[in-house]
Amino acid sequence: MQLSSVRAVITGGVSGLGLAVAEHLVKQGGKVALFDLNDDKGAAAVPALGAGNARYFRVDVSDETAVADAIDQAHGFLGGLNVAVNCAGILGAGRVLGKDGPMPLAGFQGTVMVNLVGSFNVAKAAASRMQHNDVADDGERGVIINTASIAAYEGQIGQAAYAASKGGVVSMTLPMARELARFGIRVNTIAPGIFWTPMVDGMPAAVQESLAASIPFPSRLGKPEDFASLVAYILGNTYLNGETIRLDGATRLAPK
DSSP: OOGGGOEEEEETTTSHHHHHHHHHHHHTTOEEEEEESOHHHHHHHHHHHOTTTEEEEEOOTTOHHHHHHHHHHHHHHHTSOOEEEEOOOOOOOOOSEETTEEOOHHHHHHHHIIIIIHHHHHHHHHHHHHTTSOOOGGGOOEEEEEEOOTHHHHOOTTOHHHHHHHHHHHHHHHHHHHHHGGGTEEEEEEEEOSBOOHHHHTSOHHHHHHHHHTSSSSOSOBOHHHHHHHHHHHHHOTTOOSOEEEESTTOOOOOO
16 A cells, blocks of 8 residues: 555544654654544644644544444544554553552553454444445455554453453454455554653653663664554565564563
8 A cells, every 4th residue: 555545543643652653653644633632732733744644533442323423523634544554542550459459441441442352343433434445456455453462461450451452453463464354454553662752752761771771672662653654564464464572672670
């Protein structure tokens, strides 16, 4: 897929990894619809990207009806839809047995609803649109890229909910890719390691340095641009399908 032909829905698109993907795609001539719940950041992101290139949609990805409606609206704005990138997610940290007792089930459910169910909601609604696209190179009609985490493989203490939600994203990648293959829709997942986030940015310098030192090579935190460039590569390589790619500098998480 040529990046100039990309018409993409990006969840979590007004900040962090999602915004970096949007910036990269727009720079290459693509158009993007940003799904998020932060109106202030959405209002800032659109003019920065160019009003003709981007539009913000306030969407709760865990709401099936809201997602379906937003996909329809985004399709109209974009003049088509051939890419969906799921970056929306929450950390949902908490111990199974904490100081105040067992983790409330609502906390576990909320994390799974956003990270896993939200990704599925957007993927299925986008695929429903993509199946009607004209075929491009190799018979391709669209690409779905989900975001997991290396915590799906090495979840730390306090990450039971988060790791479960991201493990679900990893596990649904191959069966979804197999099912959507007949429509010419590819499905891949990226599992980032330790990346720069607003939370990390607010940590003391010594903590930031410790995190960077724990990464074998390169010994630095991941940059949103690293993630965006991998998204672009996946879009361009039509033989890459059904795969989860770790993007972590060879990091393996310790128990805590």
